[in-house]
Amino acid sequence: MEESVEAGAAEELERDPVVRFGRVMERVLAGGIAEPTAMALATCGHDGRPSVRMVLLKGFDDRGFVFYTNLTSRKGRELEQTPFAALCFFWQPLEIQVRVEGAVQPVSTQEADAYHASRARSSRIGAWASQQSARLSSRAELDERVRLVEERFPGDAIPRPEFWSGFRVVPDRVEFWQGRASRLHERDVYTRDPEAPGGWRMGQLFP
DSSP states (O other), rough: OOHHHHHHOOOOOHHHEEEEEEHHHHHHHHTSSSSSSEEEEEETTTOOOEEEEEEOEEEEEEEEEEEETTTSSSHHHHHHHHHHEEEEEEEEEOOOOEEEEEEEEEEOOHOOOOOHHHHHHHHHHHHHOOTTSSOOOOOOHHHHHHHHHHHHHOOOOOOOTEEEEEEEEEEEEEEEEOOOOTTOEEEOOOOOOOOHHSGGEEEEEOO
């Protein structure tokens, strides 16, 4: 009986890339890897030119993968123009890469407020002070903006700025890559398919 239960669990794991991602993240966190939630985020504007930067994963579940940013930043503007994104995680010590692609949706006001409230005071001050991606004349300009925000909010009650919130990447394609010394790496790809068991179709790719 125990063997059949384990086989069923393994089959279920293969069917759901988010569950599999969670198992991988458990290994990453247990491995003490620096910045375990760091991920590359690729976006694209109206001009068709892609841009990429590192951000931090702040949550994931069967709805998607969440990160937060200034909505007036370059990535915020590009996501408004073209609401699709790609994510890439790479944990070199484990030789594991995970790529996620899909449509992007804003998180709810309640989610954004709750996450903002959980941040360190300095980070909440920074969300108000930084005009992310805009031209900066000097570091002194930023320091002055921080000083003014600290004067405006002297205590710990710092509301979330309307221009700061989160996005959720709703995956329709997820790829797991396991490195091999031979360069014959393992690549498992999941594509969303409502007619497949569990809503996902799994396959393998040549390395």
